[in-house]
Amino acid sequence: MGRPAEKVIALxxxxxxxxxxxxxxxxxxxxxxxxxxxxxxxxxxxELSLSGYLLAHGVLEHAVRLDDPLLAPLLEASRDLALLxxxxxxxxxxxxxxxxxxxxxxxxxxxxxxxxxPTSGMFDEGRYFVPxxxxxxxxxxxxxxxxxxxxxxxxxxxxxxxxxxxxxxxxVVAGGPTELDxxxxxxxxxxxxxxxxxxxxxxxxPVFFANRCGWEEGVLFGGCSWAVDARGRSLAPPAPPMxxxxxxxxxxRVAAARARTLIPIxxxxxxxxxxxxxxxxxx
Amino acid sequence: xLELPGISTALLAExxxxxxxxxxxxxxxxxxxxxxxGGVDSAVSAALAAAAVGRERVLxxxxxxxxxxxxxxxxxxxxxxxxxxxxxxxxxxxxxxxxAETLGARADRVRFGNLMARLRxxxxxxxxxxxxxxxxxxxxxxxILLGYSTLFGDAAASVQPLGDVWKTHxxxxxxALGVPAAVVSKAPTADLWPGQTDAGELGFDYPTVxxxxxxxxxxxMGREELIAAGFPATLVDGALGAYRRxxxxxxxxxxxxxxxxxxxxxxxxxxxxxx
Numbered sequence: 001m002g003r004p005a006e007k008v009i010a011l012x013x014x015x016x017x018x019x020x021x022x023x024x025x026x027x028x029x030x031x032x033x034x035x036x037x038x039x040x041x042x043x044x045x046x047e048l049s050l051s052g053y054l055l056a057h058g059v060l061e062h063a064v065r066l067d068d069p070l071l072a073p074l075l076e077a078s079r080d081l082a083l084l085x086x087x088x089x090x091x092x093x094x095x096x097x098x099x100x101x102x103x104x105x106x107x108x109x110x111x112x113x114x115x116x117x118p119t120s121g122m123f124d125e126g127r128y129f130v131p132x133x134x135x136x137x138x139x140x141x142x143x144x145x146x147x148x149x150x151x152x153x154x155x156x157x158x159x160x161x162x163x164x165x166x167x168x169x170x171x172v173v174a175g176g177p178t179e180l181d182x183x184x185x186x187x188x189x190x191x192x193x194x195x196x197x198x199x200x201x202x203x204x205x206p207v208f209f210a211n212r213c214g215w216e217e218g219v220l221f222g223g224c225s226w227a228v229d230a231r232g233r234s235l236a237p238p239a240p241p242m243x244x245x246x247x248x249x250x251x252x253r254v255a256a257a258r259a260r261t262l263i264p265i266x267x268x269x270x271x272x273x274x275x276x277x278x279x280x281x282x283x
Numbered sequence: 284x285l286e287l288p289g290i291s292t293a294l295l296a297e298x299x300x301x302x303x304x305x306x307x308x309x310x311x312x313x314x315x316x317x318x319x320x321g322g323v324d325s326a327v328s329a330a331l332a333a334a335a336v337g338r339e340r341v342l343x344x345x346x347x348x349x350x351x352x353x354x355x356x357x358x359x360x361x362x363x364x365x366x367x368x369x370x371x372x373x374x375x376x377x378x379x380x381x382x383a384e385t386l387g388a389r390a391d392r393v394r395f396g397n398l399m400a401r402l403r404x405x406x407x408x409x410x411x412x413x414x415x416x417x418x419x420x421x422x423x424x425x426x427i428l429l430g431y432s433t434l435f436g437d438a439a440a441s442v443q444p445l446g447d448v449w450k451t452h453x454x455x456x457x458x459a460l461g462v463p464a465a466v467v468s469k470a471p472t473a474d475l476w477p478g479q480t481d482a483g484e485l486g487f488d489y490p491t492v493x494x495x496x497x498x499x500x501x502x503x504m505g506r507e508e509l510i511a512a513g514f515p516a517t518l519v520d521g522a523l524g525a526y527r528r529x530x531x532x533x534x535x536x537x538x539x540x541x542x543x544x545x546x547x548x549x550x551x552x553x554x555x556x557x558x
Contacts (some may be wrong), residue, residue, distance in 0.1 A: 004396040017309050019557030098511035180298065215305045215553060220298060241294075242301050 006254065010040035013225040013239045018052030019062060024088065025050065025255050029094070031246055032077045038248050042082040042142050045211035046173050046225075047150050048098060049086040050074075053175035057263040061129045063090040066101070066108050076102035084210075086173055088129070095130035100147050100173050102138045110138035110157045112147035116155055122177060122219065135161050143168035143253050146205075150174040153195055156202075163234040163266045168253045170199060174211040175198025178222035178241075179234060186241050187280065189224035193238065199202040201232040204260045206251060213242055229260035250260075284513045285502075287494045290452045292459035296331065297411045299444045303335035306442050307417060309555035314340035316411040317419040318403055319370065320474060321358030323466055324421040324445060324455045330460040331444055332419055341419075343368040346403045349376040350476050352394070355468075361463045371410075375402050396475030400436025408439075419440035425450035425489050428496050429522070430529020431481060437473070438532060449497065450489035486521045495522045508515060 010033035015165045016024045016269025028045060035043045037094055048054065050070070051062050066072055074085055082104035089099035091113065098114035115126035135158060137144040146169070147161030153159065162170060172195075178188025192209065200207040206229050213223030223242060227235040227249040235249040260266060297413035307315065315332045319338040321326050332341045345359045356372070363370035378388070378403055407418045420440025422432060424447050432438040445453060450471070457467045471481040471489065481551050498504045499522070504512070506514045540548050 015305065016554040017305075017555065020309065020555070021557075053552070055553060057549075058552050058557065133445065180290065182291060184291055186294070215302045218302075218303070240299055248454055277290075279399075 002174055006038050007041045007251045009142075009208050009251045010035035010038065010043045011208060011225040011227065011239070012043050012050060012215055013211060013223050013243075013245050013247065014046065014050075015051040015221075015244055016046075016049055016212060016216070018055045018216050019058050021051060021062060024052060025070065025073065027244070029073060029077065030077040030082075032074075032081070032083065034246050035248075036081060038246070040248065042140070042251075043082070044084045044171050044173060044210040046207055047100070047175035049173075049212065050218055051088050053221070055088065055210065056128060057249065059088045059096050060071065062257070063088040063092050063096040064071045065092075066111075071101075071103075075103055075106050075108075078102065078267075079106045081213045082109070082142060084171055084173065086175075087148070091231060093118075096128065096155070097132060098125060098129045098149060099150055100171075102140055102145075102147070104140045104207045109143070111142045112136075112138060112149065114152060114206050115158065116151040118151045118202060119139055135165075137162060137165050142251065146170045148172045148175045150176060154167065155197065156199070159199045159203050159205075163205060164269060164271075167205060168256060169206040169208060169251060170203065172196065172199070172207060172209045172283050175221050176211050177219050179220075185224060186220070186222035189222035189238075191239055192222070192224065193226060195227055198226055200228045200230060201255040204230045204256075204263050204265055206230050206235065206256050208249065208251070210247075213239075213244060230256045230261070285498050287449060287451055288413055288445075289311060289390075290449075290455060292456050295448070295452070295456060296334075296460060298446075299331050300335035303332050303419075303442065303444055306344065306555075307336050307340075310417055310441075311556060312319060312415050312417055314342065314414055314416045316344060316407055316414060316416045317420040317421070318346050318407050319359035319362050319368075320346075320421070321352075321355035321362070321463060321466065322421075322474070324423055324449045324453060326362040326384070326419045326466050327360075327460060328419050328444055329362060329368060330366050330457075331349050331464060333368060334460075338367045341366075341367075341368055342414065342416065343370045344409070345370055345372045346375050347372070348379050348399045348402070350399070351455045351474055352472075352477065352531055354465075355474050357368065358463070358466050358469075364465060365461065365463055373406050373410075373475045375399065378402065391466060392476045398478075399475055402434035403437050404439045405496075411441075419444070420446070421448045422446050423453050424448055425493055425496060426481075427533065427540075428500060429485065429492070429525040430531050430532045431485060431525070432532060434532055434535055438535070439531045450492045451493045454490075476526055485525070487518055489519065492522050495519055497527065499523060499526065 119126035146167035179188035420443040
């Protein structure tokens with residue numbers, strides 16, 4: 001790959017089916033096996049990868065707790081490499097979160113609950129999920145990661161907050177629907193690549209983007225999973241839009257830290273402007 | 284003049300083939316049954332399905348009636364040969380005449396046309412059950428927006444790969460997929476009575492009306508804006524009139540909600556079997 005790699009991250013671009021959880025689980029285990037063969041240390045799955053995206057009221061039936069037996073094969077698989085898995089998480093106090101769960105060493109290391117639930121156009125997530133209460137790094141043996149689920153990443157402040165929290169890299173997981181607008185790639189994938197690149201170069205962090213592909217309920221998802229380093233250079237060619245595939249990329253905390261030493265943009269963040277903006281907004 | 288945006292036919296074809304492969308997988312059924320009318324829409328649907336799931340899993344039916352043009356069957360055969368599809372011919376003339384006589388519908392060409400369209404639906408779904416297969420639809424976005432279809436007739440299908448694709452783009456897709464030139468170039472027709480054409484009934488052809496529909500439906504432009512943009516008032520009124528008048532066909536039925544668990548209102552669930 002042309003650069004020294006301390007670790008290997010694999011982006012599992014899969015096509016899931018809403019409600020067919022066993023089928024989806026098999027897609028996970030297949031990708032984990034492939035990732036293990038290429039020496040991956042972390043496998044990143046898309047948003048709601050275990051359940052499918054357009055479950056709608058099906059989340060009432062298929063939401064899982066962290067001790068659900070369905071997760072046992074994934075916990076077992078996580079003994080020798082970390083996994084970030086998307087699932088509808090049944091909360092102890094009621095409600096269901098759109099969650100990304102970090103597994104490693106046979107244990108749950110952390111959970112990010114989606115903050116921004118789109119409820120416009122074709123989206124209706126606010127109807128089925130409760131929004132996440134906080135934004136914090138998730139930690140595993142590879143480092144500190146900022147996890148953003150789909151629309152989380154469209155709010156640029158999310159990545160800035162995580163950068164201020166000192167993450168080593170950002171993991172952006174998505175179930176990104178797309179339309180075709182005449183371009184040679186799906187319109188949604190093109191937008192995602194702008195977001196991934198801009199997020200990387202402005203936070204000076206590598207960004208690893210795992211999107212799903214395929215169809216659910218007549219809705220097309222755009223794939224094109226991709227990874228860039230802290231300067232926005234490709235760490236691997238973008239995945240094709242329509243095909244299940246594993247994108248294998250290097251990840252170097254040292255290289256990212258070196259980039260921030262040379263380009264110290266995040267350290268110059270004017271938090272006083274944030275404070276003033278929050279006060280003006282009455283927040 | 285505002286135009287309909289272009290399309291990448293290669294990406295569109297690849298995308299729709301994935302759709303047909305996934306819908307079949309998720310359904311757990313064995314294949315697709317498609318009615319070949321001899322027209323461009325069903326030819327494209329069949330070509331996509333053959334590429335998606337293999338030609339051996341696509342059964343084509345020719346369903347001629349007493350008023351079908353002779354070239355329709357010939358063109359259907361050409362399409363089947365082009366994609367290596369098994370084509371079964373089911374003559375619907377006799378049952379159509381019998382049913383039309385029973386109903387007293389024979390003298391009214393619209394009633395008889397609708398009856399033919401619905402008999403074809405009956406044949407397709409009956410044959411699909413024997414495979415078992417999904418019925419592959421051939422409706423396109425232009426005719427759906429205009430409501431130019433027979434409810435529970437040609438509009439009825441298990442899946443509609445072309446339902447969000449403009450007719451203008453279907454012509455481009457057809458050429459890219461190698462649909463026989465005679466099928467691509469002939470005037471679109473429902474073929475429900477001799478000499479019938481879509482343009483003759485609608486008052487405009489698809490390349491003319493598609494930009495109007497696009498800029499109204501997707502672009503959010505109203506009547507006055509469309510006319511100010513240069514579209515003729517008669518064209519705009521004709522297109523928007525059909526668009527408003529026939530919108531009920533977008534949702535073929537409505538269920539009266541009297542509980543807090545009404546299907547598709549209070550309980551929206553994935554269409555394919557969960558397992």
